[in-house]
Amino acid sequence: QSRLTQPPSASGSPGQAVTISCTGTSSDVGGYDFVSWYQQHPGKAPKLIIYEVIKRPSGVPDRFSGSKSGNMASLTVSGLQAEDEADYYCTSYAGSKTVVVFGGGTKLTVL
């Protein structure tokens, strides 16, 4: 069972903005600025899209943004496009020698 809680699904129309939450505790999300987000299209490997809460790797569109408040991190996808339809997963550092935990994943549907 994931220690990081994500909604199972989210949806939005093209051009709209959608926000996906990732809720943890003060021992992980709330305690460190090391939340990362991954995008996975069906049948493909995951891809890093946000790291250290707000940073984007080179090549990731600025339509993707991250934030954090207390024990909850969020991924916002602005100006939704059909290609954004995918599964999204969060992770958070929780201290050295701790196991890595992924959120349960959120399926984003572009209506």
Add this chain to the structure above:
Amino acid sequence: EVQLVETGGGLVKPGGSLRLSCEASGLTFSIAWMNWVRQAPGKGLEWVGRIYSKTDGGTTEFAAPVKGRFSIARDDSKNTVYLQMNSLKTDDTAVYYCTTYDHHKFVNWGPGTRVTVSS
């Protein structure tokens, strides 16, 4: 460009063993912290384990479901990391991904290799 390629997946009976390999290119492999992440059919991502670089001790860590059954080794001369899976269970059926881990994030991912545990 970093490339990771996993091989060794296949069909194995419960109780059997399998060794997966992941060959890396485009990075300084010897300093990389290499991880394995799996995904059961229709399910989410699950971290399996990690091996640190030799300069960082070369030790391994594992998730509870695989501890004692799986091991990870690396051959820096071949830019390859291995996942040895013993006493396999049907619950181990998944696509296994090799990933690099840098400053608390999974940066590069291979395409994955499928493991099916079934009688």
